[in-house]
Amino acid sequence: MMAVPPYGLGFPSDTAQSACYPGKVSIPRKEVELMPLVLDSQAIFPENTRITKTSDAHFVVLQASVERGSQPLPAPASQPEQQVTIERDDHAEELSKICENLEEAKKYAANEEQRLLLSQYIESFTTGSLETYRESQRTWPKDRNSSVENSFGFVEPYRDPYRVRAEFQGVVAIQDPAETRVLNKLVDEADTFIRRLPWAGGKGNDGKGAFEKALFEPPSLTSTHALTGVRRRFKGVCGLGDRSLRVQRNFAWI
Known part of the structure; x- marks a missing residue:
């Protein structure tokens, strides 16, 4: 009762703890490092998972999803005596409401x-499939100049000492039309700025220099202000402020 609790974030030990590896049986780092091999062999992405141990020989992979179910996974090749099970329904109540x-x-x-x-968000959070989530991120850039932007999912890996498991973040933002017009003006003048770069000049490539593409592909820029956001904030990592940056497939949300 008088023992000092582990105050630091890190791999479970006498001095550190992590919500990514819950449970009373401590999981040392060398065992944590075995789990990616198991998950990779089954094409399971780790971002929405946590790892716990029910005994010295039994690992449980907790996968965030609304749907429930469990199944055995192959043991690590270096420790064939270990048992590994995946259980789907971690954070089921919260994800169901989402x-x-x-x-x-x-x-x-x-x-x-x-x-x-x-729809892809819903399917991913319901089934736990991060492949579907990746498809949603391919869909997102196709909706250009949206007046309302959003970002949901297990995207913040800062707390995981192994840097792969992520916490959930949700953000809704609205477009600032005036600032967006300024950014679009910047895009319209991009060719002018490119020709002023230190390596620009010469007779070739229309004066853009040897390091630039012959055809400039302008991005679609949107300035947004966060209307609301949900994530845990902690010392050492910047929380979500008035704006956030998201760049993918030649599209920027600023």
């Missing part, structure tokens, strides 16, 4: 890309 609200949000989607994005 999916209900995302389903309601689909009624107000402005176009098919937005509806598809929300």
Whole structure:
């Protein structure tokens, strides 16, 4: 009762703890490092998982999803005596509420890309499939110049000492039309700025220099202000402020 609790974040030990590896049986780092091999062999992404041990010989992979179920996984090749099980339904109650609200949000989607994005979020959070989540991130850039932006998912790996398991973040932002016009003006003048770069000049490549593409592909820029956001904040990592940056497939959300 008088023991000093582990105050630091890190691999479970007498001085550190991590919500990514819960349970009373401590998991040393060398055992944590075995789990990616097991998950990779089954094409399971680690971001929405946590690892716990019920005994010295039994690992349980907790996968975040609304759906419930469990199945055995192959043991690590270096420790064939170990048992590994995946259990789906971690954070099921919270994800169920999130999916209900995302389903309601689909009624107000402005176009098919937005509806598809929300549907992919729902499927991913329901089944635990991060492949579906990756598909949603391919859908997102197709909806250009949206007046309402959002980002949901297990995307913040800062607390995991192994830097692969992520915490959930949800953000809704609205476009600032005036600032977006300024950014678009910057894009329109991009060719002018490119020709002023230190390596620009010469007769070739239309004066852009040897390091630039012959055809400039302008990004679509949108300035947004966060309307609301959900994530845990802690010392050492910047919390979500008034704006955030998200860049993917030649698209920037600033």
